[in-house]
Amino acid sequence: MASTKDLKERYFRLEKSLGYEYRELGFLENALTHRSAGLIHNERVEFLGDSILGFVIADKLFEQFPNVQEGDLTRMRSTLVKESTLAEIAREFKLSDYLIMGPGELKSGGYRRDSVLADAVESIIASIYLDCGRNIEVIRALILTWFEGRLKVIHPGNDQKDPKTQLQEFLQARHQPLPIYTVTEISGEDHDQSFTVRLTFENNPNEAYIGYGTSRRKAEQNAASKALQVIYSKNTKR
Amino acid sequence: MASTKDLKERYFRLEKSLGYEYRELGFLENALTHRSAGLIHNERVEFLGDSILGFVIADKLFEQFPNVQEGDLTRMRSTLVKESTLAEIAREFKLSDYLIMGPGELKSGGYRRDSVLADAVESIIASIYLDCGRNIEVIRALILTWFEGRLKVIHPGNDQKDPKTQLQEFLQARHQPLPIYTVTEISGEDHDQSFTVRLTFENNPNEAYIGYGTSRRKAEQNAASKALQVIYSKNTKR
Structure with a gap:
C-alpha cells in the first residue's frame, strides 16, 4: 500500500488537470484501475459514472437549446459522451500515464485504447462524486468545465456532419481563415x-x-478531425 | 388557459399520488401533454427525465449492491426503467386520467399504451426537477419512494428469471404461502x-x-406477472 503522501505526490498533476482535490485518493486509484490489474477495478464505478455523465450533459443541452427537439438533443448528447470524445478528454488529462493495468494489457498498449481511456474518464467522474459525499453539484460543475469547449461548438445536427463540414462552418461562423487542404x-x-x-x-x-x-x-477528413480536436480543446478553458 | 385555481383542483389527486406539490403546475401540464396534442408537448422533457431516472436508479443500485458487478447492475437497471415497469407506475398514478392527447390518439386509446404512459412518467420526473429549481435531491427522493417496493424485491439476475420463478422465490424467501395455478x-x-x-x-x-x-x-406466467405487479406496488409505501 502506498502512503497518503506517496499518493499525493503521484496524483498531484492529475488532480490539477481534473480541477479537483480528493479527500480520499483511494477513490481515484480505483477509478484508474483496469480490470486486467486485479479483483478490484473500475467497472462498477464506470457504470455509475456513465449515468452521471449522461444526466449532466442531457440537462446542460436541455438548458442550452430551449428550442431544439428530443431527436437532436439525443444526437448531440451521443456526440459528447461517445467513446472517442471521452478518449480525447482522457488524453487531455494524460490519463495514460496513470492507468493501472495488468502486464498483458500494458504490453499490448491497452493504455492507448479509446475504450480503456473512455472507461477511465467515466470512472473518474463517479470517483469524484463518491469522494465528495455523493454531491452531484460538485461533479456537475467539473464536467461542465471539462466539456466547456465542446459545448460551445456543438449545435443541432452537428454530429451528422463530417469533420470537414464542421470545421468549415465553425470557422465561417467566427469569420476566421478557411482551411486549405494539400x-x-x-x-x-x-x-x-x-x-x-x-x-x-x-x-x-x-x-x-x-x-x-x-x-x-x-x-x-482525418486532417479536419485533428484540427477540430485542437480547436475543441483550445475552447476548453481550465 | 385554465386558471391556477382550476389547475390546482384538476391535479390535486395526482400531486398527492406523486408526493409533490408543484410551484408552477404548467410544468406538470406540459409533462402530461402528448405530442399529438399540439406544438408544445412532453418529448423534450422526456429526454431529460430519462437521464435523471437513469442516474438515480444507477446510483441507488450501486449503493444497494456493493458486491455486484457492472453487468448485473446494468441488467437490474434495465428491469427497473424499462417501458413496462414505467407504465405500471403510471397506472399506479392513474396517469391515463390526466394525459392530454390529440383526438386521433384519444380515440385509438393511446392513453392506455405502455409507451405513452412510460414517456409521461419520465416527463413528470423532469417536470418536478425543473419546477423545484433543478434540485436533483428533491426528485431523487421521490423516485426512490416510487420505486421503493421494486427496489426491495430486485436482486442480481432477477430480470432473467420468468415471472413464475420470481414469484416463487419471492414468496419462499419470505416464508409465505406458495402459489397454486388452476x-x-x-x-x-x-x-x-x-x-x-x-x-x-x-x-x-x-x-x-x-x-x-x-x-x-x-x-x-401471465397470472404470476399480475401477482408480482400487485406485490411490487404493495411493497411501495406512499
Missing part, C-alpha cells in the same frame, strides 16, 4: 494507395495538421 | 387454443389473479 504524398500501389494531406489555414501557414487515409477524401 | 378454461380450436389460469395462494383462496395465454404455461 496532398503532400501518395504512396502504395494503385489498388492500395495511401494519401497524406496537409491542412493549413489562409494567412497562417505555421499551424498545420497532417491527415492520412486510403483516399484523398479520407485523408482530408 | 386451469379454469380452455377455449378455441386445437390449433388456436386460449387458456385461462387462476392463481391463488395456499390458505388464501380469496386473493386470485387470472392469467391468459395461448398455452397453459403462458397463461400461468
Whole structure:
C-alpha cells in the first residue's frame, strides 16, 4: 500500500488537470484501475459514472437549446459522451500515464485504447462524486468545465456532419481563415494507395495538421478531425 | 388557459399520488401533454427525465449492491426503467386520467399504451426537477419512494428469471404461502387454443389473479406477472 503522501505526490498533476482535490485518493486509484490489474477495478464505478455523465450533459443541452427537439438533443448528447470524445478528454488529462493495468494489457498498449481511456474518464467522474459525499453539484460543475469547449461548438445536427463540414462552418461562423487542404504524398500501389494531406489555414501557414487515409477524401477528413480536436480543446478553458 | 385555481383542483389527486406539490403546475401540464396534442408537448422533457431516472436508479443500485458487478447492475437497471415497469407506475398514478392527447390518439386509446404512459412518467420526473429549481435531491427522493417496493424485491439476475420463478422465490424467501395455478378454461380450436389460469395462494383462496395465454404455461406466467405487479406496488409505501 502506498502512503497518503506517496499518493499525493503521484496524483498531484492529475488532480490539477481534473480541477479537483480528493479527500480520499483511494477513490481515484480505483477509478484508474483496469480490470486486467486485479479483483478490484473500475467497472462498477464506470457504470455509475456513465449515468452521471449522461444526466449532466442531457440537462446542460436541455438548458442550452430551449428550442431544439428530443431527436437532436439525443444526437448531440451521443456526440459528447461517445467513446472517442471521452478518449480525447482522457488524453487531455494524460490519463495514460496513470492507468493501472495488468502486464498483458500494458504490453499490448491497452493504455492507448479509446475504450480503456473512455472507461477511465467515466470512472473518474463517479470517483469524484463518491469522494465528495455523493454531491452531484460538485461533479456537475467539473464536467461542465471539462466539456466547456465542446459545448460551445456543438449545435443541432452537428454530429451528422463530417469533420470537414464542421470545421468549415465553425470557422465561417467566427469569420476566421478557411482551411486549405494539400496532398503532400501518395504512396502504395494503385489498388492500395495511401494519401497524406496537409491542412493549413489562409494567412497562417505555421499551424498545420497532417491527415492520412486510403483516399484523398479520407485523408482530408482525418486532417479536419485533428484540427477540430485542437480547436475543441483550445475552447476548453481550465 | 385554465386558471391556477382550476389547475390546482384538476391535479390535486395526482400531486398527492406523486408526493409533490408543484410551484408552477404548467410544468406538470406540459409533462402530461402528448405530442399529438399540439406544438408544445412532453418529448423534450422526456429526454431529460430519462437521464435523471437513469442516474438515480444507477446510483441507488450501486449503493444497494456493493458486491455486484457492472453487468448485473446494468441488467437490474434495465428491469427497473424499462417501458413496462414505467407504465405500471403510471397506472399506479392513474396517469391515463390526466394525459392530454390529440383526438386521433384519444380515440385509438393511446392513453392506455405502455409507451405513452412510460414517456409521461419520465416527463413528470423532469417536470418536478425543473419546477423545484433543478434540485436533483428533491426528485431523487421521490423516485426512490416510487420505486421503493421494486427496489426491495430486485436482486442480481432477477430480470432473467420468468415471472413464475420470481414469484416463487419471492414468496419462499419470505416464508409465505406458495402459489397454486388452476386451469379454469380452455377455449378455441386445437390449433388456436386460449387458456385461462387462476392463481391463488395456499390458505388464501380469496386473493386470485387470472392469467391468459395461448398455452397453459403462458397463461400461468401471465397470472404470476399480475401477482408480482400487485406485490411490487404493495411493497411501495406512499
